[in-house]
Amino acid sequence: xxxTAIQATGLVKWFGEGEAKTMALREVSIEAQFGEIVxxxxxxxxxxTTLLSVLxxxxxxxxxxxxxxxxxxxxxxxxxxxxxxxxxxxxxxxDYHLFPRLTTAENxxxxxVLRNKDWDESIHEAEKYLDVVGLKNRADLYPVKLSGGEQQxxxxxxxxxxxxxxxxxxxxxxxLDGDTGVAILSFVHKNVLHQDRxxxxxxxxxxxYQFATRILQMQDGKLxxxxxxxx
Amino acid sequence: xxxxxxxAYKLLVNDTAKFTxxxxxxxxxxxxxxxxxxxxxGVMKRATSTVINVGAPLWVMDPAVETVSNSIGMxxxxxxxxxxxxxxxxxxxxxxxxxxxxxxxxxxxxxxxLGLDDTSxxxxxxxxxxxxxxxxxxxGFVVVHDAEFSKLENPRIGxxxxxxxxxxxxxxxxxxxxxxxxxxPTLYTTYERAIQYIPNPRFTISYVLxxxxxxxxxxxxxxxxxxxxxxxxxxxxxxKNTQDFFIYKTGGGINIMIMTAISxxxxxxxxxxxxxxxILENLERxxxxxxxxxxxxxxxxxxxxxxxxxxxxxxxxGVGGCVLLIWVAKLRLPSYAAMVTFGNLxxxxxxxxxxxxxxxxxxxxxxxxIDPFEIFRG
Numbered sequence: 002x003x004x005t006a007i008q009a010t011g012l013v014k015w016f017g018e019g020e021a022k023t024m025a026l027r028e029v030s031i032e033a034q035f036g037e038i039v040x041x042x043x044x045x046x047x048x049x050t051t052l053l054s055v056l057x058x059x060x061x062x063x064x065x066x067x068x069x070x071x072x073x074x075x076x077x078x079x080x081x082x083x084x085x086x087x088x089x090x091x092x093x094x095x096d097y098h099l100f101p102r103l104t105t106a107e108n109x110x111x112x113x114v115l116r117n118k119d120w121d122e123s124i125h126e127a128e129k130y131l132d133v134v135g136l137k138n139r140a141d142l143y144p145v146k147l148s149g150g151e152q153q154x155x156x157x158x159x160x161x162x163x164x165x166x167x168x169x170x171x172x173x174x175x176x177l178d179g180d181t182g183v184a185i186l187s188f189v190h191k192n193v194l195h196q197d198r199x200x201x202x203x204x205x206x207x208x209x210y211q212f213a214t215r216i217l218q219m220q221d222g223k224l225x226x227x228x229x230x231x232x
Numbered sequence: 233x234x235x236x237x238x239x240a241y242k243l244l245v246n247d248t249a250k251f252t253x254x255x256x257x258x259x260x261x262x263x264x265x266x267x268x269x270x271x272x273x274g275v276m277k278r279a280t281s282t283v284i285n286v287g288a289p290l291w292v293m294d295p296a297v298e299t300v301s302n303s304i305g306m307x308x309x310x311x312x313x314x315x316x317x318x319x320x321x322x323x324x325x326x327x328x329x330x331x332x333x334x335x336x337x338x339x340x341x342x343x344x345x346l347g348l349d350d351t352s353x354x355x356x357x358x359x360x361x362x363x364x365x366x367x368x369x370x371x372g373f374v375v376v377h378d379a380e381f382s383k384l385e386n387p388r389i390g391x392x393x394x395x396x397x398x399x400x401x402x403x404x405x406x407x408x409x410x411x412x413x414x415x416x417p418t419l420y421t422t423y424e425r426a427i428q429y430i431p432n433p434r435f436t437i438s439y440v441l442x443x444x445x446x447x448x449x450x451x452x453x454x455x456x457x458x459x460x461x462x463x464x465x466x467x468x469x470x471x472k473n474t475q476d477f478f479i480y481k482t483g484g485g486i487n488i489m490i491m492t493a494i495s496x497x498x499x500x501x502x503x504x505x506x507x508x509x510x511i512l513e514n515l516e517r518x519x520x521x522x523x524x525x526x527x528x529x530x531x532x533x534x535x536x537x538x539x540x541x542x543x544x545x546x547x548x549x550g551v552g553g554c555v556l557l558i559w560v561a562k563l564r565l566p567s568y569a570a571m572v573t574f575g576n577l578x579x580x581x582x583x584x585x586x587x588x589x590x591x592x593x594x595x596x597x598x599x600x601x602i603d604p605f606e607i608f609r610g
Contacts (some may be wrong), residue, residue, distance in 0.1 A: 050608045059523055060605045080527055087525025094607060098520035102246035107239075114235035115526050123235055171608055 005071070006167055006199030007033040007056060012065035014051055014222075025051040026062065027222040035166070038190060038200040038212060043219035049203045050171065052219065056201070057090055057169055058082045070166060087115055091160030095172040097152045099144040105155050106131060106140040112163040130158040133192060150181035154188070161193060168193060170202045179208050186212045240534035241541065243514065250513075253506045254542045255549065258587060261499020262550025262580050268491040269576040270554060272484070274569030278413035279478055280471040282328060282346070285408040286355035288441035290450060291470050292323070295463040298477045300470065301344075301414070303328050305435030310462060314440050317456045319449025324349035327426040328438040333384070333419075334394035341383050342416045345395075347426025354441055357420060362389050362404030367422060374404040376418040378411040379567030398429045411567060496583045503546075504591040507539065511595035515602055523604035531599050535592050543588035547581060 014026040025048045033039045041049050054060035056067055058074045067074050069089060074082060091112075099108045109127035114120065131137045134154040136147075144152055153173065160168055170189070174182030186202075186209040194200055202213070210216060218225035245251050277284070282300045283291070292314055294304035314323040327347030332340045348355055348367075356364055357376060366372055375387055384393070391402040400419075412418060421429075427436040442464065444450050450466060457464035465473060479485030511518070518531055554572065561568045 054605045054608050057523075059608070083522075083525045083527045085525075086523070090525075092520075092523055094520055094523075096516075098517050098607065100243060100514070100517050102243055103239075107242060111239065111521065112524055114239050115521070115524065115530060118235055120235040120238040 004035045005032060006035045006037075006069065007031065007201065008068040008071075009056055010066050012052070012055055012062045012067070014048075014055055014060065014062045024222050026055065026065075029065070029222070029224050031056070031217065031224060033199050033201060033215075035199050036194070036196040037214040038194050038202065040202045040204060040210065040213040040216040041219055041224075042203075042205055042207075042210075042216055044205060047219045048222040049205075049219050051222075052224075053169060053171060053201070053203050057092070058086055087112060087163070089166050091163065091165035091168045093153070093156045093160045093168070093170040093173055095175050097144075097156040097176075099152060099155060099159075101144055104141050104143055105136060105147065108144065108155055109158045109162050111159060116163065127158070127162055130162045131155070133161070134158045134188070148181075149177050150185060153177060153181075153185050157185070157189065157193065166198055168198060168200045170200065170204075172204055172206075173202060174204065174206045174209055182206060182209055236530060236534060237537050240537045243534075244510070244538040244541065247510060250506055250510045251542070254503055254510070255546050257502030257506060258499055258543060258546025258584060259549040259553065260502070261495050261587065262547050262584055263553045264495030264498070265492050265580045265583055266551055266554035266572065266576055267557070267570070268488055268495065269579055270558060270570040270572050272488045273573045273576055274571040275413065275484070276475045276478060277410055277571060278569050280474045281408070281410045281412045282344075283467055283470050283474070284410050285357060286326065286346070286441065287467070288326075288355060288439075288443070289447075289467055290442035290444060290453060290464055291467070292440035292442060292457050292462055292464045293438075295461075297463075298481070299474045301328070303438035305433050306437045306440070306462065307435045308437065310460065311437055311440050313460055314442060314453075314457065317453055319444050319446075319452045319456075321443040321445045322352075323440050323442045324352055324354045325423050325437045326355060326439045326441050327423050327436060329426065329430050329432070330416075331395055331430045333400065335385055336392065337385065342414075343384070344412060344414075344416055344418045345426050345430060346418065346420050347423035348420060349441075350422045350424050353422075354443075357406035357408050359404045359406050362402075364404060366403035367420070369401070369403055371399045371401045372403040372421065372425075373400045374406050374420040375402050376408050376411075376420070377405050378408060378418070379565075380411065380415060380417040384417045395429050396431060400429075413569075415567065492579070492583075496587070499583070500587045500590060503542070503587050504594065507542070507591040508594050508598070511535065511598055515598065516607060518599050519602045519604050519607040522602065523607050528600055532596050535595050535599060539588040539592035539595075543584045547584045551577065551580065 010030045012026045012029040016023045016025060029052060041052060043049055055062045061075060074085060077085060106124050106127045109130055110123035113123035113126055128137060128140050131140050134157055136151060136154055139147060173185060190212040280300060294306055297304055311323060311325050314320060329345050331343055331345050333343050334340055353364060360377060367374055375384060387402045389402055393400045442453060444453055454464040558570045
């Protein structure tokens with residue numbers, strides 16, 4: 002029986018005040034189970050990124066509640082929230098945000114280093130995850146020497162290295178060509194997703210919809226119920 | 233090195249161009265600050281050379297005296313009065329004056345003449361050639377072997393010169409702790425010979441050198457000298473008075489402060505700007521770190537570590553460069569006055585700490601303001 006990884010109810014978020022007030026989330030509720038790969042799709046400006054930020058404790062909602070693994074994250078203070086994100090959530094950013102002056106292995110080791118693990122131990126652990134994403138032989142290269150797909154896999158390795166329960170992928174194929182994007186999500190589906198992990202993907206790339214367990218449609222700050230069975 | 237410090241170190245050092253620019257900025261600033269203040273320290277030490285070399289613990293002088301080289305003659309009774317004061321173990325006269333000596337080649341050379349108490353020769357220098365008692369011989373003078381020695385044609389024992397139509401004979405060659413400021417040779421002789429050979433005003437005692445019975449007697453002696461209408465200064469006070477004169481009444485101090493401030497501003501602008509640019513270039517990644525779970529204090533710690541590392545490396549290189557230059561200069565120019573003191577090192581260190589603090593303050597403000605939401609928004 003699956004457990005609930007993400008449970009958010011009645012999320013409301015707006016930006017600006019008065020005439021400039023823009024509603025980004027309108028009473029959004031979402032639930033995702035461990036073992037699921039859930040896509041949030043929709044056009045630009047529909048509120049996908051805002052939802053992602055609210056769900057991960059980065060942007061405080063004006064109303065609503067977010068429970069991650071049953072914990073109300075918006076009850077935490079900023080330090081507790083940072084610790085929670087570090088321990089429980091892995092992020093794959095749209096533009097990867099790899100440090101250009103750090104080697105591939107050093108980039109992957111960052112979450113471990115932030116948890117005050119020893120440097121050498123962190124690098125050793127990072128190399129194991131680079132092996133998982135097929136880039137062990139690229140461990141000493143700098144990101145600029147890698148292709149877009151390889152950089153994305155480095156970003157995935159960085160997100161996985163601390164074995165998070167929840168993996169957040171923001172537009173993971175936006176900077177990749179079609180074949181590479183499909184290959185990356187195929188890899189994630191096969192190697193990263195498991196029964197104790199929930200993956201939330203924000204995208205508007207329909208070429209990768211095939212890997213979703215469920216697809217949630219977002220429009221004008223509201224989640225539509227459009228869902229689909231996984232592959 | 234702890235993981236997060238190593239991460240900060242790698243981010244900084246691997247950006248070779250920026251790290252080099254940062255180091256050069258701070259090194260250059262420290263080098264300039266050290267060099268300027270070292271020059272000044274050297275000059276200040278030279279300015280007080282007579283006080284240092286004679287070494288008396290207490291100096292009695294006319295109240296109007298501002299530097300050791302500008303003495304004002306005191307009447308002979310002052311010496312007797314000081315000798316009779318309570319707490320005085322002994323007191324001796326010292327003559328300090330300038331003169332022109334005529335060398336064997338017919339040229340004239342300015343010299344400083346110190347006339348030591350005939351009985352005790354108190355304040356005499358250490359001799360490296362000759363015997364001190366020969367100073368009592370007819371026309372006997374001891375010459376100091378310092379950077380100005382060659383201006384007297386590298387005299388040897390027995391060398392002769394003329395001083396105000398009097399014959400002078402070198403009977404000893406001495407070494408002293410520090411050379412004088414004005415670039416002229418120094419001769420020692422007895423007090424009586426000095427005032428006999430050199431044309432003088434009515435009063436001839438430049439200073440009365442006092443040895444107190446104990447250091448605790450100094451305040452009492454100073455009071456008694458004050459009551460006599462004169463002033464007694466300890467060795468340290470006299471050195472400070474002399475230095476204060478050069479700092480505050482000659483413009484030298486202001487110039488040094490201006491130069492130091494310019495060096496500081498150069499270092500601050502180069503380092504501050506480069507460090508800030510370095511942070512700006514990595515701002516999105518710092519935002520990503522925040523999103524991943526880095527706390528603000530982690531990022532502050534990283535920035536402070538980077539600023540501290542750069543500051544202290546630049547400080548070491550700047551100090552090293554300055555010391556090297558002074559060492560090389562002294563090999564070529566023995567009279568080169570610059571000297572590195574603990575005070576110079578501390579002033580430069582304080583300036584570097586300020587540069588690092590200001591640079592990192594701007595960077596920290598920027599990093600703390602970044603919202604990880606912006607990272608998602610792209």
